[in-house]
Amino acid sequence: MDKYIIVGLGVFGRSLAKNLIQKGTEVIVIDKEMDLVEEVRDIVTYAVCMDSTDEKALDALGLRDVDVGIVCIGEDFEANLLTSVLLKHKGVKKVISRASDPLHIKIFKAVGIHQIVTPGVEAAEKLAYSLVHKSLLDISYISETTAAAKISVPPSFAGKTLGKLNLRARFGINVVAIHRMIETVGKDGPVLQEKVISNIPGADTVIDASDILVVIGETDNLDKVMKSL
Amino acid sequence: MDKYIIVGLGVFGRSLAKNLIQKGTEVIVIDKEMDLVEEVRDIVTYAVCMDSTDEKALDALGLRDVDVGIVCIGEDFEANLLTSVLLKHKGVKKVISRASDPLHIKIFKAVGIHQIVTPGVEAAEKLAYSLVHKSLLDISYISETTAAAKISVPPSFAGKTLGKLNLRARFGINVVAIHRMIETVGKDGPVLQEKVISNIPGADTVIDASDILVVIGETDNLDKVMKSL
Known part of the structure; x- marks a missing residue:
């Protein structure tokens, strides 16, 4: 089974983590809000409270083993973009980013993000x-x-x-x-x-x-x- | 054509307003963040910066003419619930609320909300x-x-x-x-x-x-x- 990392525990990120765990996969989650991390700690493989744009903190997670990274940060586009690019450069095999408007989609494509999801728009x-x-x-x-x-x-x-x-x-x-x-x-x-x-x-x-x-x-x-x- | 009111201009609310306007309908939008209201002011019928849980401010909008109210407030469930119930009591014919977890869905159903949407979960x-x-x-x-x-x-x-x-x-x-x-x-x-x-x-x-x-x-x-x- 693939290993997943989910960044951002809003409604979309939390639901995704629960769904993937139910399907028997290994899921690491990251958020900078401790409350959100605590809420899912017991159901996921590993939950970390950290700033996902902090390169050194990401390095400590050992991302080379991760197959798919899904960046679910909603309204803060800069944090989403930075995290997405970092995951890609740190060796995550497939990076999926959440976008909220057509310009964001263009930027994600330009930096080589593998897949883009737009839950709210759809x-x-x-x-x-x-x-x-x-x-x-x-x-x-x-x-x-x-x-x-x-x-x-x-x-x-x-x-x-x-x-x-x-x-x-x-x-x-x-x-x-x-x-x-x-x-x-x-x-x-x-x-x-x-x-x-x-x-x-x-x-x-x-x-x-x-x-x-x-x-x-x-x-x-x-x-x-x-x-x- | 029906008249719509959209409360909450996050990704989902903004996209919904744009889509409904494109289909030739009349759309009033409300948000408490002035930046978000300004962003859509030119494309919608009427944009208001206000707190949607303020009953007196809602009264001033003349909600009896509105056919469908969609409450798109994301993470603040209390504000979403209060607004949804107020729209219903003020005479909006159909109220649709955005929910983010199964408990919220149950509560919306219990207070008689007509339709519930769960974009992030789906x-x-x-x-x-x-x-x-x-x-x-x-x-x-x-x-x-x-x-x-x-x-x-x-x-x-x-x-x-x-x-x-x-x-x-x-x-x-x-x-x-x-x-x-x-x-x-x-x-x-x-x-x-x-x-x-x-x-x-x-x-x-x-x-x-x-x-x-x-x-x-x-x-x-x-x-x-x-x-x-």
């Missing part, structure tokens, strides 16, 4: 998209231009087969799954539960008015569908 | 998953248990048809798209470009060793596939 895009498209229940980007979306069924689709609706030819999107709310009886009475009734449904599958469709397509085409609903 | 889950599964290039969750993943083709798949590989029966996953790297000649010589060669490929589609497969399935099944690669 989540904001997704939320804005789902807020303005009311029939959209959720959207996940598969690439910059392709996405999977969960949409509620528009009234005009109800009772028709996928073959008749012909969404692929009309909108360039594919229905890859149908979720249906099913009423089941639990110990406290009937409960509504979402159930996948079909993965990759066929042309003869009939859509129900209360179904949720999982569709895949280019975001432009998804936009068109949602505007027409 | 991004961390996704990154941890892709770090431990090397053949996984990207993953997008469609629901809690279903995801779309981009995976590189394992050597054993190359040259075979999808029909022969029979991934649906063997692993319970469906290949919904195939991306292939294509070499094109630009003005500076040959460039590798990713191109979608097939959406919903058929049983007779032959997989190339350098293809990228977009697959959909339950996360447990995706785990199994990736472990077997």
Whole structure:
């Protein structure tokens, strides 16, 4: 298993540390706030309270054994950049940095950071998209231009087969799954539960008015569908 | 178009404001840091520097007209909770709050917050998953248990048809798209470009060793596939 070092224990860094530990990996964490270090000390392999931009302190950690370093410092870009470059120069095999705007991404790329993550930016895009498209229940980007979306069924689709609706030819999107709310009886009475009734449904599958469709397509085409609903 | 109010101009709040404005909506932003307010003043409908937990100051904004309030305050949970509850009581029709851990989610639900977003937590889950599964290039969750993943083709798949590989029966996953790297000649010589060669490929589609497969399935099944690669 790979060895990881995580710098910065904000929400993103803490969650990442917990997730990696759960998957059975070795995780060293660094933060300059003692409170944050104490909070995760018992669950990680090794927790250090230090300034990650201090080159000598970093040397003492023996970074040559570390496979992946993830710099999760959020608002202080200078500290993030300095730490990222130091990890790279000290021999960490892969350095991933958290960026918050397009200029930071350009700078990270210019100094040779291997991978850049933008948690806040991505989540904001997704939320804005789902807020303005009311029939959209959720959207996940598969690439910059392709996405999977969960949409509620528009009234005009109800009772028709996928073959008749012909969404692929009309909108360039594919229905890859149908979720249906099913009423089941639990110990406290009937409960509504979402159930996948079909993965990759066929042309003869009939859509129900209360179904949720999982569709895949280019975001432009998804936009068109949602505007027409 | 709906009217939005965004409280907290960190990375997530700023990105959200920009995205909503781009989609042609009316956006009011609030932060207690003047620098952050100034940064977005020219692009939003109305920018206010104030403490969002100050009930009288909030009253002066006329919140009854606002359709959606999104509280993006990151690390200060108390300020986030107070603001969220105030927006709800002042007549904002839908209140969305940013949460950073499971306990916060429970509290937001208990006070009747309509929607909860967890940008850092979701991004961390996704990154941890892709770090431990090397053949996984990207993953997008469609629901809690279903995801779309981009995976590189394992050597054993190359040259075979999808029909022969029979991934649906063997692993319970469906290949919904195939991306292939294509070499094109630009003005500076040959460039590798990713191109979608097939959406919903058929049983007779032959997989190339350098293809990228977009697959959909339950996360447990995706785990199994990736472990077997």
